[in-house]
Amino acid sequence: MAAGIDVCLSCFNGGCPGTPNNHAHQHAMKSGHHLTVNIRRVRKESDERPAKLTKLEIVEEPENDQYEFETFVRCWGCSGARVDNVPEDVQRVVHAVLHAVEASKGSEIKAWAEEVTACSHFDGLTQAPAADFSSEALHQCSMCDKRDNLWMCLSCGHVGCGRKQYDGSGGNNHAIAHFEQTGHRVSVKLGTITPEGTADAYCYACDDNKLNPHLAQHLQVFGINVAAQQKTEKSIAELQLEHNLKFDFSMTTADGTQLQPVAGPGLTGLRNLGNSCYLASVMQCVFGIDRFRDRYFPSAADHFLTCSQLHPAKCMLCQLHKLANGLWSGRYAVLETENGETCHQRGISPAHFKAMVARDHPEFASMRQQDAFEFLQHLNKQIDIAERPVEGGALNPTSVFDFTTEERLQCTKCSRVR
Known part of the structure; x- marks a missing residue:
């Protein structure tokens, strides 16, 4: 049974309460914030067929329509024991947490629909x-x-x-x-x-x-x-919709052979946050480079224990370690069995990473499509800034992109170089 997620009732940091990481307990020990609310979701049984598409749009289905949520208050100062008699003031905080807007949504509209405007x-x-x-x-x-x-x-x-x-x-x-x-x-x-x-x-x-x-x-x-x-x-719009409905999203090769889903370290997908393909493609490529993977994956657990930033969502290095662990641990690339059928792994959501890397950039912070190379350049700058205090930047993996240029003037008649 899934352990759910624990949300700190003091600073609202989210952490997993189960093995192998138990980040909820680690946060409680670092911060002294012992009370959390555990939130676990259970998929609802449904016989309803999906509604027929009538226009070209991408709409995120509300979680309340897909899941039921089970909650309880936990005290990490009492070895993670369940709190049965919850004080009224704590109940109000729990209620606020459960009705808060997800960090991944923020003030942005995730649902996308083609909008035709006048000119x-x-x-x-x-x-x-x-x-x-x-x-x-x-x-x-x-x-x-x-x-x-x-x-x-x-x-x-x-x-x-x-x-x-x-x-x-x-x-x-x-x-x-x-x-x-x-x-x-x-x-x-x-x-x-x-x-x-x-x-x-x-x-x-x-x-x-x-x-x-x-x-x-x-x-x-x-x-x-x-x-x-x-x-x-x-x-x-109708032609685009028809094409999308006919498109085989199960992924097949040119000869019609269905691709077999794969799982394991390095085979974890990134969920689309809404026009975030540029981010996913760049990060998959970046963490395919040994320098990046070796810098952030093996030391992910140690960094969280030693990081001076209380809120991982505000630390660039925390988010890089988290993303590396998500992509390369293999824990989030497991083939699921749903209704007796094997389906593709769900992947991980890079919402907190995107919020961190794009927080001071009006374009990347938006839900609009962006250029992948421009994002890579911005990413390298953010990593440079975050890595400078760590051993004088000696561990900075972006050095793999460094190169030197040489300019020279050569006479076309005598071929001498200046």
Whole structure:
């Protein structure tokens, strides 16, 4: 049976109460904070089928819908004994802990959904139908035989097919070719126009799907009555959703063979916190380097005992040791058996590490997508700062990235170097 997690009722530090680490007990001995609340979750039995997806979004399912929570107060000054008669003031603190927002959520919204916004390029649009424009020509690309995935330029009425997709489907790029030739920035996808005045609109200047608040007015210039239109093609959001639903998330090879899940040291995944793939990819690569692994993994337990920082969440080195232990101990890469079937390991959440490394950086602290190389550079700076007080920085693993450069001036005639 899982031991759950103990939350200190004095400083709210979280620690595991079980073997082999028993960080809850170690924290109590270091801090003198003996009272904790133990929180253990038990998965609920459910026969309900997952709700059908209706739009492109990622929504984190509330834990209360998946688990039941069991709690009790523990005193580490009494060898971790359970406290049965809990004083009222302690009960209030326990209640506050149980209803507190998770550190991993903070003030950020974890649920992600595609949001289409308007842009200024649709405002005050100059429209002049081309001399050869004809409403009868709206059913075929003006440059090829494509009759679906057609985009009409809202400036001149040119009809071009959409972009070619990686799998060979889609169009022949004639709509974007028209933009590159003329500079006409906005278009609408024919076949997605509804009587309610909605349709897929695209701005090539912004290079993104956009909302056109003047759609009916713009289409009227070309003799298209929005109220009389019927949607005949799937929107971009519907196509993306369909692709995601059909995608085999069980992971298969090119020939259709299902990949077998693996487990063990160095085979632990990092959970996605919401657009955190850049962080996961960098940290997996970094801890695949011997210098980083040897610096933070073997000494993880010793560092926690000797660290002067009472709160590990505020110590960069604590978080690096914690992450190294999570990735390389093998304890968190165990194949689980659920409902009689073997499933992939759940991985670990780098929420506290992300909060620590990104606390003074407005971009990395956000939930937006980021550049992996920029994050690696920022990470190295943070590690440099944290490692300086430790033996004068002699243990700093980022030295593996150091290199020297040499500049020289050479005469092209005599080849002498200065």
